[in-house]
Amino acid sequence: MSEMKDFNSATHPDWCPGCGDFGLLAAMKMAFAGLGLNPHEVMTVSGIGCSSNLPGFINTYGMHTLHGRALPIAQGFKLSNHKMNIVAVGGDGDGYGIGVGHLVHAMRRNVDMTYLVMNNSIYGLTTGQTSPTSGFGMKTKSTPFGNPEVPLNPLTLALGSGCGFVARAYTGHTKRLVEIIQAAIKHQGFALVDTFSPCVTFNLINTHQYFKDNVKDINQEGHDTTDLAAAWKQASREDVITTGIFYQKVRSCYEETEEDTLAEPLMSHKLGITSEQTQKLCAEFI
């Protein structure tokens, strides 16, 4: 059995004091320990951005890769060693901007993994430009006259892409966040958890106070998580900012379609072929 401290890394996060990402990092450690996972059983994969520095700040196996490419790498890894628990992490620019193509296909492909997005509606590491989830009219360094584009809704995108686990949480609500991360990891298939993770330096609109005042957990008012239409409705609400588990449906995950091949993890297969097999392969062309 592991404890939360087993997941502490020797490297202290270099995030700004007050950054929402601290909340997610702590919740991940609690969730892993709570599920009884050991550090060597987890692979944390990220792209590029402030939040994508996370794999260096947690004691699991990790890959800190390219901007927008965490998901293809994580899926390639998972299909090669499906006994490990794969958690991809990153920001809204990483996942909903440059990497959104991969996200859509990962959701419909349904490899068994969890994707935690630290959504702050701003580009932080590049010092404050508009992001795919920045509000309409929001003034940033790249949109000094206001953002002319409407924000992307990651939840309805996920619901429309065949994602079997769609949730949202605020990183300041640690207890609920831990529950949702655990449910996401336990979910068999691809799970998306969008988290509000405020940027205290470059986004002075979507602040901790803003989320504390406005989020509402839909699971507390009896939302049916198997009802796709209800999930869509809750995800599109404009009166409050809804959080919680919106939708959950287990369908067979990608690895199950490769059941025979993946009886053992690919990385432990014996390599090479016999001379009989070689002869047979050659004979196909004679």
Next chain:
Amino acid sequence: MNQVKDNIIVRIAGAAGDGIASAGEVFGRICARSGLHVMAYNAYQSAIRGGHVWLQLNVGSRKTLSHGEAPEVAILLNRTSPALHIPMMKKGGVVFYNSSQIQEDLSKMRDDVTCYGIPFKEIFTEAGVEAVMANTFLIGCVVGLLGLDANIGLEFIRDRFKKKGEQVIALNNRVFQGGIDWVKKNAKPMEVHLKGDGKRRMFLTGNHAFGMGLLAHGLKFYAAYPMSPSTGVLHYLATKARSHKLVIKQTEDEIAAVNFIIGAAHAGVRTATATSGGGFSLMVEGVGLAGMMEEPIVIINVQRGGPSTGIPTKQEQGDLNMIIGASQGDFPRIVLAPKDTEDAFYTAGRALNLAEKYQTPVLILSDLFLSEHFQTCDAFERLLPIERGKLIDHTEGGYKRFLITEDGVSPRLVPGAPKGMYCSPSDEHDEVGNVISDVLAGLPESLDIRNKMHPKRMKKLDMARREDIKLPTLTGPKNAELTLLGWGSTYDAIEEACEYLRQEGIETNHIHFTDVYPLPNEAVREMLESCKEIVAVENNFSSQFTRLLRAETGFDVKRMVNRFDGEPFTGEDIFNRVKKELAYV
């Protein structure tokens, strides 16, 4: 030259969708089973139906080195074919066509070419005979004309239609035999002596050989996005996924494909992808990532005519500059350009070994010609040993993924081992994997780390030069007055050109590179300096390899022959171009 003629050039032409590829394969496989050698080239367009296509096969008792120029025997399958191909026929050539389909009288087109129009529909009136079987009939005609063993043809047809039942086999055999009989009765035999050596050869493409070579040497995970002319590798491997327990993944794009295989490589799985230039352009960032994170990946780039979409179904060796320079910054890479189908098989295995030995990207440069042309090849009997380099699965703690070692290669721990947790970053990092760009940026310590880690990776190239990179081959007389220099898939065509040049009394040899990067610079320079006159032969516009040689060795090859119209070289073509180049003072 009173030599007995021991090869023949056969062309099959028609509209895309007429079954030319299939007819050509049937004829080629019958020749291959007869112990003959075949080199075939498929000229096609980017259209599934309707474009004009032709396949040319050079069949010989000895190894045929190119698909040849003017055809000597032709099968014409549609109405646009005669006007296009009869003028190209060699004097004395023979044409077969189905006169139920092509009704014009072709005999008047050329006095020196014999055209046999055979009314297939009138000859075969029995039920079950379909129009497409005329192809089988016409192949029977050619088999008869060339005096090949009818039984081998009948046996092949039996194997091919095995799943369709005895009735279909019998019908096809009758049609095929009908062609042979028709020729015996009506046509003058061809003056050619084709004699097999008793070996039953394979007849396959470079893409088949790449796929089989990967499979035979431990490939477990393959991800790719379809792109001509590389897709054959995906198609081949997909059929083997179940029988050989492979994960074959068609991804959403080439960016995903390269990153999927990086993930697989990181997990300790042998992995590869194939694409063409446009797809490789999208993979470029991933190539650099694999260089930085020291991941063993293999990418086969099958070149086609560029730039941009270019000429998608045509030949070019135009991606060398891109491959050598792909991705920002310096990192070690190995670039291999196999010379023929057999070499494609072994290069695939070798690339998987080298990728793991050096823990860095190995890039294979193929091209449309090598990847898609069919060629006979002896069955592969020997496999390369699978060498996994410094792969480990266990640690007692204190593991450093990027440990600085003498040869620059660090022990590579398969993730999942207890006590081994580490993070591989795309940022510059220390031996453990801590990134220097955030916490240590600007501190003297970060400069120190950078000054150690960058050379650590680059050092791998020294070992590659020392232990693995093959010197170019030299064929022909040692101190020849003329040297033809080439790389990759042009090997056979240059060999053929050398034969022609020698027949003209010009003593010629051939230097050929299959390992194009890194180059053993001094040895190569020495080799080139000992030559009297060098002509570099490249299937591209700007002599990209010649430029690489100049940059790496300082040796300046001054005479060049370039072909960039989308067609592959033949020996005859190189011969003519070299003579023109030499006449130019």
